[in-house]
Amino acid sequence: xxxxxxxxxxxxxxxxxxxxxxxxxxxxxxxxxxxxxxxxxxxxxxxxxxxxxxxxxxxxxxxxxxxxxxxxxxxxxxxxxxxxxxxxxxxxxxxxxxxxxxxxxxxxxxxxxxxxxxxxxxxxxxxxxxxxxxxxxxxxxxxxxxxxxxxxxxxxxxxxxxxxxxxxxxxxxxxxxxxxxxxxxxxxxxxxxxxxxxxxxxxxxxxxxxxxxxxxxxxxxxxxxxxxxxxxxxxxxxxxxxxxxxxxxxxxxxxxxxxxxxxxxxxxxxxxxxxxxxxxxxxxxxxxxxxxxxxxxxxxxxxxxxxxxxxxxxxxxxxxxxxxxxxxx
Amino acid sequence: xxxxxxxxxxxxxxxxxxxxxxxxxxxxxxxxxxxxxxxxxxxxxxxxxxxxxxxxxxxxxxxxxxxxxxxxxxxxxxxxxxxxxxxxxxxxxxxxxxxxxxxxxxxxxxxxxxxxxxxxxxxxxxxxxxxxxxxxxxxxxxxxxxxxxxxxxxxxxxxxx
Numbered sequence: 001x002x003x004x005x006x007x008x009x010x011x012x013x014x015x016x017x018x019x020x021x022x023x024x025x026x027x028x029x030x031x032x033x034x035x036x037x038x039x040x041x042x043x044x045x046x047x048x049x050x051x052x053x054x055x056x057x058x059x060x061x062x063x064x065x066x067x068x069x070x071x072x073x074x075x076x077x078x079x080x081x082x083x084x085x086x087x088x089x090x091x092x093x094x095x096x097x098x099x100x101x102x103x104x105x106x107x108x109x110x111x112x113x114x115x116x117x118x119x120x121x122x123x124x125x126x127x128x129x130x131x132x133x134x135x136x137x138x139x140x141x142x143x144x145x146x147x148x149x150x151x152x153x154x155x156x157x158x159x160x161x162x163x164x165x166x167x168x169x170x171x172x173x174x175x176x177x178x179x180x181x182x183x184x185x186x187x188x189x190x191x192x193x194x195x196x197x198x199x200x201x202x203x204x205x206x207x208x209x210x211x212x213x214x215x216x217x218x219x220x221x222x223x224x225x226x227x228x229x230x231x232x233x234x235x236x237x238x239x240x241x242x243x244x245x246x247x248x249x250x251x252x253x254x255x256x257x258x259x260x261x262x263x264x265x266x267x268x269x270x271x272x273x274x275x276x277x278x279x280x281x282x283x284x285x286x287x288x289x290x291x292x293x294x295x296x297x298x299x300x301x302x303x304x305x306x307x308x309x310x311x312x313x314x315x316x317x318x319x320x321x322x323x324x325x326x327x328x329x
Numbered sequence: 330x331x332x333x334x335x336x337x338x339x340x341x342x343x344x345x346x347x348x349x350x351x352x353x354x355x356x357x358x359x360x361x362x363x364x365x366x367x368x369x370x371x372x373x374x375x376x377x378x379x380x381x382x383x384x385x386x387x388x389x390x391x392x393x394x395x396x397x398x399x400x401x402x403x404x405x406x407x408x409x410x411x412x413x414x415x416x417x418x419x420x421x422x423x424x425x426x427x428x429x430x431x432x433x434x435x436x437x438x439x440x441x442x443x444x445x446x447x448x449x450x451x452x453x454x455x456x457x458x459x460x461x462x463x464x465x466x467x468x469x470x471x472x473x474x475x476x477x478x479x480x481x482x483x484x485x486x487x488x489x490x
Contacts, residue, residue: 215447
């Protein structure tokens with residue numbers, strides 16, 4: 001898990017290839033006037049780039065012979081090419097750090113094309129190598145460049161997180177189906193871990209099947225509990241001649257209120273709360289205070305605090321009646 | 330995997346939000362169905378249960394979650410109301426064909442079979458991909474346990490009297 005192999009998205013790569021080829025064919029003259037400028041940038045970026053270039057230029061064509069053939073701009077649009085370059089990249093850069101990988105992948109198109117131009121110029125300046133080698137170096141340099149690029153690009157790239165990050169370890173299959181399947185399995189197991197924390201007693205079980213069984217049992221037990229509790233609630237029912245106004249009348253007698261609260265007020269308070277999506281404790285409580293404003297001073301008098309504390313407050317008895325009012329089903 | 334870490338967000342609102350919604354739907358039940366009308370106890374149980382689930386779905390963020398969407402939609406269907414939620418998603422059912430089932434069986438037979446059972450439990454689970462199903466299940470479990478706590482409090486408080 002700590003390695004950091006990289007497999008570029010196939011579609012991503014094909015886009016790169018296509019644009020590179022496009023640029024090369026459409027405006028080849030574009031390279032020359034800006035060449036001096038880009039030479040400077042290569043100097044600014046430091047010797048690491050040049051060193052890297054040199055090694056890449058020497059080694060790449062020998063080692064990755066078949067890839068250089070594949071990297072030919074005329075063939076680069078075909079899917080086999082993208083696959084080949086993907087493989088190449090994976091092998092080449094599997095020691096790079098993870099955040100570098102992320103940055104690399106999330107370059108948007110404009111930046112890619114710019115950098116592409118930059119690199120092609122730099123390579124032309126540095127050594128007049130054949131086109132295929134240049135292409136390989138371009139790719140290599142792009143990776144390098146992306147790793148050490150400026151912060152504005154990084155922030156931009158971090159916004160575009162819709163690429164799937166995959167890494168293939170040594171010996172793992174690298175075709176797109178296997179990658180997708182691996183991503184899927186990783187997602188599932190990660191969520192399973194998440195669920196494991198939620199379900200009590202699930203952490204002792206090893207194996208996905210057992211865990212899933214436990215989760216299913218837990219959900220079922222919760223659903224049954226709700227059914228049971230609603231049965232209980234139906235049994236705990238007020239008398240048939242039970243009148244809500246009685247309770248509120250009693251409430252008025254016990255606490256000298258000037259405004260007689262009505263059930264409509266309660267309902268309106270509730271529905272008002274329903275509209276708001278951002279709930280807070282205060283809002284909820286204020287909604288409740290609509291109909292017992294005299295008890296605002298005592299915090300424990302709020303019936304909803306019962307749900308917070310878990311312990312019935314002393315004023316609970318009178319408030320049960322309030323609950324009863326809305327409970328009479 | 331760095332990409333998936335941030336995706337899991339199963340925060341649920343406070344307990345009193347659930348309580349509030351539940352009480353409100355109960356009081357709605359009462360206004361729909363006055364006390365003096367003779368209702369069978371089984372019917373009442375069913376209605377309270379439905380109120381519990383619907384209020385839970387509302388408290389858990391309305392239509393923002395797949396399971397709560399499915400629950401509310403089902404409830405609305407029961408009421409013969411045609412409710413159209415905003416931002417409808419394309420309906421996809423993950424009916425596993427016999428061919429696919431075979432390949433799944435080769436892969437992980439028990440896991441897929443258990444996930445299938447879980448799909449039947451979580452509302453709206455039939456249209457979910459497995460990893461999404463896990464995420465929704467996590468949220469659903471949180472909300473269910475919250476609702477159970479709220480109802481337990483209510484029952485305790487009422488039986489004290």
